[in-house]
Amino acid sequence: MPRPExxxxxxxxxxxxxxxxDENIRIDYKDPKLLKHFVTERGKIMPRRMTGTCANHxx
Numbered sequence: 001m002p003r004p005e006x007x008x009x010x011x012x013x014x015x016x017x018x019x020x021x022d023e024n025i026r027i028d029y030k031d032p033k034l035l036k037h038f039v040t041e042r043g044k045i046m047p048r049r050m051t052g053t054c055a056n057h058x059x
Contacts, residue, residue: 017053019057
């Protein structure tokens with residue numbers, strides 16, 4: 001069955017964990033520039049599906 005006209009399939013590319021990709025990056029509580037990408041403005045940790053980190057580094 002062909003797809004209706006005008007509808008295209010959208011592929012969501014899976015993000016790769018930046019900590020697994022680059023072994024030199026260390027997660028440290030003293031590095032606010034790095035942590036601001038993974039924490040909301042209220043101080044809560046963002047979910048993995050938003051940040052792209054693996055389960056190991058999310059913990």
